[in-house]
Amino acid sequence: MSENRSVITLANLTREKIEYLLKMAAEFERHPNRRILEGKVVATLFFEPSTRTRLSFETAANRLGARVIGFADPKVTSGTKGESLKDTIKMVSNYADVIVMRHYLEGAALYASEVTDVPIINAGDGSNQHPSQTMLDMYSINKTQGTLDNLNIFLVGDLKYGRTVHSLLMAMRHFNPTFHFIAPKELEMPEEYKLYCHQNEIRFTEGTELNEDVIQEADILYMTRVQKERFTDLMEYERVKDAFILGADMLAKAKDNMKILHPLPRINEIKADVDDNPHAYYFQQAQNGLYAREALISDVLNYTLDDIINDHTIIQ
Amino acid sequence: MTKTLLVSALENGTVIDHIPCDRTNDVITLLKLNQLTSTVMIGYNLESKKMGKKSIIKIANKFFNDAELNQLAVIAPDVSLSIIRNYEVTEKKRVELPEELRDIVKCANPKCITNNEPMHTIFHIIDKHSRVMRCHYCEKEQRIEDAKLK
Numbered sequence: 001m002s003e004n005r006s007v008i009t010l011a012n013l014t015r016e017k018i019e020y021l022l023k024m025a026a027e028f029e030r031h032p033n034r035r036i037l038e039g040k041v042v043a044t045l046f047f048e049p050s051t052r053t054r055l056s057f058e059t060a061a062n063r064l065g066a067r068v069i070g071f072a073d074p075k076v077t078s079g080t081k082g083e084s085l086k087d088t089i090k091m092v093s094n095y096a097d098v099i100v101m102r103h104y105l106e107g108a109a110l111y112a113s114e115v116t117d118v119p120i121i122n123a124g125d126g127s128n129q130h131p132s133q134t135m136l137d138m139y140s141i142n143k144t145q146g147t148l149d150n151l152n153i154f155l156v157g158d159l160k161y162g163r164t165v166h167s168l169l170m171a172m173r174h175f176n177p178t179f180h181f182i183a184p185k186e187l188e189m190p191e192e193y194k195l196y197c198h199q200n201e202i203r204f205t206e207g208t209e210l211n212e213d214v215i216q217e218a219d220i221l222y223m224t225r226v227q228k229e230r231f232t233d234l235m236e237y238e239r240v241k242d243a244f245i246l247g248a249d250m251l252a253k254a255k256d257n258m259k260i261l262h263p264l265p266r267i268n269e270i271k272a273d274v275d276d277n278p279h280a281y282y283f284q285q286a287q288n289g290l291y292a293r294e295a296l297i298s299d300v301l302n303y304t305l306d307d308i309i310n311d312h313t314i315i316q
Numbered sequence: 317m318t319k320t321l322l323v324s325a326l327e328n329g330t331v332i333d334h335i336p337c338d339r340t341n342d343v344i345t346l347l348k349l350n351q352l353t354s355t356v357m358i359g360y361n362l363e364s365k366k367m368g369k370k371s372i373i374k375i376a377n378k379f380f381n382d383a384e385l386n387q388l389a390v391i392a393p394d395v396s397l398s399i400i401r402n403y404e405v406t407e408k409k410r411v412e413l414p415e416e417l418r419d420i421v422k423c424a425n426p427k428c429i430t431n432n433e434p435m436h437t438i439f440h441i442i443d444k445h446s447r448v449m450r451c452h453y454c455e456k457e458q459r460i461e462d463a464k465l466k
């Protein structure tokens with residue numbers, strides 16, 4: 001293969017490529033069940049368990065007619081016997097047309113893409129990147145807002161360790177967003193991402209409070225979990241733990257188009273009374289993951305948008 | 317007492333001056349001086365107006381290319397280099413930080429793949445002035461000063 005089609009991060013994709021992939025995902029939403037990947041083998045290598053992400057990728061592969069091999073739990077692989085990542089990837093490359101991998105080490109997916117010609121899709125490498133999550137986030141934003149341009153996006157909760165918010169921030173740079181970072185002091189957006197905003201002319205504000213008045217400006221309210229383990233100061237955790245919980249009573253002034261996103265799983269940061277609110281979108285967001293992943297798998301296997309639109313293998 | 321008395325003169329070779337004393341071993345490691353068969357003279361804890369104390373290393377009959385020498389910018393950016401031919405200094409050089417560091421230093425991130433797999437490291441220099449680099453693999457930014465040699 002002359003060109004490495006791996007998807008390791010979305011940070012370096014052009015606006016055109018992102019829009020192209022979102023169009024492809026939209027085609028898969030119209031017709032999610034096909035046989036276009038019949039005869040292909042997709043390997044899902046989960047060196048770190050993540051049932052949610054793995055099921056989403058495996059469903060995407062299955063609904064397109066591919067066969068799936070792999071492992072869900074690193075304990076069953078030889079990795080624990082001391083086999084290097086390189087050797088595992090080389091071995092699986094003999095069997096699979098695409099490798100979806102999740103790994104607890106940062107940079108693992110990029111390194112894997114350097115040791116094989118089989119395209120790699122990064123399904124999460126430590127706290128680094130998780131591009132399919134970002135793709136489904138952008139798909140959800142585009143679908144609910146009708147555009148990605150000029151939106152007011154509120155990122156709430158753990159902005160220090162939350163890799164999904166970092167990836168989203170970087171991928172949105174082409175679309176003139178205004179970000180609002182709402183986080184406790186200890187979990188505020190790291191300097192390097194604020195610097196990234198400055199360098200890419202992304203506007204942002206910062207705050208430590210989530211309330212009705214703050215929410216009323218939002219087009220997108222992207223919630224994340226504030227985890228106790230992240231705090232060095234437990235008194236600080238006790239002080240702020242309830243301040244970043246969203247309840248239906250806080251949505252009275254929200255704009256009609258405002259949607260609440262969350263990468264899931266949620267613990268208690270969104271109260272159950274929000275679930276039936278018209279602003280809630282996090283369950284549909286997770287479903288969009290299927291279409292986004294169908295698009296990523298097809299793209300790395302060299303299928304074009306035209307192939308997807310003119311696909312004769314659609315199962316009605 | 318003068319320097320020339322401390323470290324004897326060189327007929328042909330390379331002189332690396334103004335090495336911070338605590339980086340002397342790193343210079344030896346980086347340039348693989350312990351693998352040379354030619355004479356290597358090391359002056360340690362020498363008086364220096366500029367630095368207080370410094371080290372000098374003289375390597376006989378050995379000339380390095382710029383890529384080799386520029387590695388020194390990682391650990392000792394202010395060294396001065398003299399190329400000696402027939403007892404004369406024929407060229408003076410400073411080192412310059414390369415755009416990319418290949419397999420020279422370790423990543424500071426314990427969860428980086430490069431620290432857990434038998435493999436090379438690559439760092440991209442983000443800012444030569446403030447000496448910040450980013451790991452090619454885990455993308456973590458770190459100060460060059462804090463980096464440990466591989």
Ligand SMILES: [Zn+2]
Nearest residue numbers: 423428451454
């Ligand atoms: Zn690293």
